[in-house]
Amino acid sequence: MQIDTDGFRSIFGALPTAVAVVTAIDGEGNPRGLTTNTVTALSVEPPMLLVCLDEESTTLPAVHDAGHFVVNFLADSGGGISQTFAGKADDKFAGLRQRPAARAAGAPVLADDIVAHAECEVHSTIRAGDHTIVVGLVRDGAVYDRTPLMYHRRQYFTWPPRQLAATGN
Template sequence: MPHPAPHRPGAQPADLRSFMTAFPTGVSVVTTLDADAAPRGLTCSSLASVALSPPTLVVCVRTASPTLEALLAHGRFALNLLHERARATSDLFASGAPDRFARTEWRLPLGAGGPHLTADAHAVADCAVVRTIRFGDHTAVFAEVSRVTVRESGQPLLYGRRRYAHWSDAAAVPQPAAVPQPTVASLPEAGAPPAPSEGAARVRR
């Protein structure tokens, strides 16, 4: 079995960013609290479901991020999935502006892992960190989900090719008509005599 070629010192690494822009995703904001109970947060599109039992997901965050430092110290966070009218909030939390929470509606429900962006999220998962893996310039944070809050009327905000898009626009495209499946004649069971053709006599033994 062939093995991948090792990375050679001095070789130019592939630009993964151009590749990943071709994979549209939803948009989320990770929120947590620092040691002084002040809110911290950042925009994140690198997340995935890991397991249903126990309910576990993973988010990948830049290792040098102050929000990641606070998240790991706190051990908990909230994952806010943004609805399609929350583009400005996505840009705000990606900007690193120090007053981002002063410009956003949020609350901290009892037992929450981090602030819930009440005006901008259509779904929120409260999470507890169970494992971290540092690789390169990012850290993968594995977390068990303790509670999920979903607003059924919300429509997800999408991002790909360095542009935003609305889920409602994509969902409005008519689905292709179902292609009828050809009828397949059933085969006789093993050892069974073939069925007589039309008009043929049945032989009784």
Template sequence: MIAVTVPARRLRAAMGHFATGVTVVTAAGSDGRRHGSTANAVASVSLEPPLLLVCLRDESLTLAALQDSGRFAVNVLHQRQRELAQRFARRGATWEDVAHRDGLLDGALATLECELHDIADGGDHRIVVGRVLTVEHPDEPSAPLLFYRGAYTGLEDR
């Protein structure tokens, strides 16, 4: 078998054509300190049992907190929450002026509280599988925040 190395920028550019939703994954460590990370590598894994996955960088403070506590939440962002996506895309983002209840972001399209089910190697990331414990979402449809070709966008922006 011939080993082929695809440059990271080429892979990123190709995957940029795959539009994704945008989430903020939150977790508090056993010390009570809360962390959050913007993530778009999120997917439903199973309905029975209810499992989802999220991919977080190896050095993520959020990853460390969820490994410590065994719990995390996934907040699916509304199109008007671009600032939150940008804030939590930075390491060590502060929670100052962020409206939330125990890491569940006010105004999110959906919130899913999870307990840690499994973690797998994903190169420079960890693939975190969570068992969904609770779900909150509105019944009426609303505009999600999307990530496409390296930028945040919405459905009507394209």
């Protein structure tokens, strides 16, 4: 007997995670993107990360077609962006300032609302359940002096939490 969906989400919702938007350019030149909290460093040499993308998304085929993608790690100002990219709207990029990545086939970098971004080339993919694990070779990136957006128990917050910031820990 397997755990149900709510139980599974509760387990992983108990752990605070960073929030990221993965972007790519599809075969017709349109930007695509989705919100995820399943991003992790994989290797330092060579520099690699992995991200899990929903099989039903329009972003996964764009990543496959382009062979490149950007992971935009959201700043605390990015709660609305996270909500937008978690949805199924046709034009998630409307009104959003962005710039094309230099080393990721022009995939959008959301530079105003991120703490860091990684420009990646697809190294490999593995289909697993209802998602595909995409391993990316990190070709470029940057870090910005902002506070990260975090997600915990279906709510957004900043890091460090107020309690830690107040005590200096």
